[in-house]
Amino acid sequence: MTSPMSSQPSRATPDSAADTAAPAERRRSHVPVWRRVLPFRLVALLPLAIFLLVFAAYPMVQLVRMSLSEVEIAGGEFVWSGAGLANYAEFPDDDIARYSFLITVVFIAVTVPATVILGTVLAVLVRRATLLAGLARNVLLWPALIAPVVVSVIWWLILSPNFGTLNKVLESLGLPPQGWLGSSSGAIVSIIVVDVWHWAPLVFILIYAALQGIEPDLIEAAEVDGATEWQVHRHVVLPLLVPAIAAASLIRLTMGAKAFDEMYVLTQGGPGTATTLVSLYIRNVFFDRLDLGYGAAVSVLVILAIGAVLALVAIGRAVGPGKGPAHA
Amino acid sequence: MPSDSSRRIRLGAELPLALATLLVFLPVALILVLSVQPVVNIITEGWSFGFTMQNFREVFAPRQPYLTQLGNSTIIVAGTVALCLSAGSLAGYSLSRLGWSARTTILVLVAAGLVTLIPPMALVPGLYVTLDALGLLGSLAGLVLLNTVFNLPFASVLMKVYFDRVPHEIRESALMDGASELRTFLRVMLPLAAPGAAAVAIFVAIMSWNEFLFGLTMTTGGRTSPITVGIASLVQPYQITFGEMAALGTAVAVPIIVLAIVANRWIVAAVTRGAVKG
Structure with a gap:
């Protein structure tokens, strides 16, 4: 985050003195x-x-309180009773919970690099293209702007085992139809492909805007010096894109932890629990099992995990070697 | 000014781009095409194409909840945009131009930004009892408020960025002429940040139109839900409702695609400014 205040030192006065304009x-x-x-x-x-x-703030307090309570719904009212750390003690023995954390980490570890690399490549291509630049700049935004639920429906129409478009294509090519979402590995690969299709366009917008901010003179100077296209991109453009790529990666990281709509619609977390990412698991515990206290405890653990990752990123930025253009 | 080298057609860029554009375009085109296909064409093997409005007539028949849900979504969008614009421009203006210290400004922005980092589902248990306590569970007002909370940090940051570009002298001369702070804000400063307000409105409208999670968890479904919940309810593993699904998906996606084409420039500006600063 940059501070626009730094360009206006006269405004950076203590609060109490600020009204003396x-x-x-x-x-x-x-x-x-x-x-x-x-x-x-x-x-x-x-x-x-x-x-x-x-x-x-208030819901957060309620969340923590709920995670330390046994909450029953009786006569349409919430009945709270203290439970100490019982809900948290449940977590280590909960195989599904541990699996949902693991599969969320796997999901993030694959989709974040994939969308960031693909989005960056698309941005560079659009900048270099002439014929298709205008069209691509427009169409490539669509997946990021259409409702995630509609994106899920689109992919359901493609991947559905019965009369899904992909199976229809296979059949007309004389190939056997596949149950894309029917197997654990198939379902996991499918939600990853859908996520990359869905969100590489967001990275594309972010990196494309950063590319627009690069001085054309810098690139031309390198070209005049006899650098090849590859060298220009590798040694001039890419280093200048580092802050934007870092920002896009961080945004995509938090989005990975939020992922919900696609699994809810496409796989309902299945088959079995194969695609039950943490957000979907919290929903299931809270609304299907009505285990409010435990659902709240899992929520708190998710928030703590994200907090820990973000803290590590912040520490890494503060003490890391990236003191160059990454902080511009 | 583009140099000769940048006007040259590079097949190395055009061809992969053509492929990528096609890969994005075809799935979207598929839902548009299926929405006007007779059900027979969809559920028989092989390829046959026709044209019918039957799917749309089916989903928007009065006995179905979807028309009501479209209305609900429209109300949610209008309410959320109104709240985000008013609260966001006030907060952005205050942080940008009313002399808060850099430390206070960053503290407020970080506190607001943290909200957007937490997975909404992890806050749902707390939000559920909060809305229940306020008597807003299952109401459109409740959904407007929740959508506002998660879009307001972005709206405030974006408005601040736009107010930062308005010269100080303009505000000071308005005050010198005897205008009150409120009047200066409404009549002088806000119009100058209008492009920011437009970007905020477009972004918040898209986000709240697309919102699904709160609609799902805070309402009881049917006619109380936004349209995104209605679409999801059509996806049933053992029921083939492809025609209705495609029609409803098209009805929800087309306004956004039209917006993407018409307001391309604004959307790029909103997403980049908000995302990078926030």
């Missing part, structure tokens, strides 16, 4: 008392603050 000073005497207690800049921040408190 000349025009405000002149009108100070007419300002009603409530205005001084609640200046406009504070009032303007209140809606955001209230939203974060009521719909992020």
